[in-house]
Amino acid sequence: MSTSASFNYREGGTLPNGTKLPDIPVMTLLLVRADVGKAAVADGLVDTGFDGAVYSSLELASFLSGMRPTSTTEMESPGHRIEGEVFEVPTILVTDKAARRINLGNSEVFVPLDPLDLTEDIVIGRRILNRLKILLDGPRSRLRIQE
């Protein structure tokens, strides 16, 4: 299989005691709002444990300000349920330098109702991941999408 797109992992950081955390597989999404003529170029954490397409960060929620949600739903999280609004947003996967683009159509962006459930990171879940052939090349800290 040939590689059609790839993304470098992001550094996981270091704990105060010096322990280096594992690097983080990410992909870059272009989330389009034609109504305001803007797009968000956003790195998202690849999370096979997340059922949905995109879990919103605060920045992404702000970008969606003024849109109407298409539905509301609940998700299960350890210890509690998370209620949220769902926004349908045209989404394109773009490589680091936007050299390659893969159109993903409309993606459902889940925005929690409770600020305590809002994350600093965008999370990309299986509703997007399962549409792609993905190789997590940990030793090279590189995520490859194959054709």
Add this chain to the structure above:
Amino acid sequence: MERLTVSLDEEMAKAVRDVAKREDLKLSAIVRKALDEYLASRQPQHSGKEPDIHPKVLWRLRGRLHPRGPSVRAARVKVGSFRIVDLSELQLS
């Protein structure tokens, strides 16, 4: 700015000093952020007066500065970047 004196038990004072040292913050900045979040959380969240603003979380977030994420993480590291661009720059076909 108004100056207030706050009494904390030893354990909490040590915890605040540790965070300040680790994250290179002033003690007053930590207390201010904690109070911002506490005061915002005391405002009614589900009253009938909530405006028709979407996403609703932007309204409910008022004053909270540090949302936490659902992923289990050992340290607070924001992953990657986020920026807004004009569609005209992208030449989408």
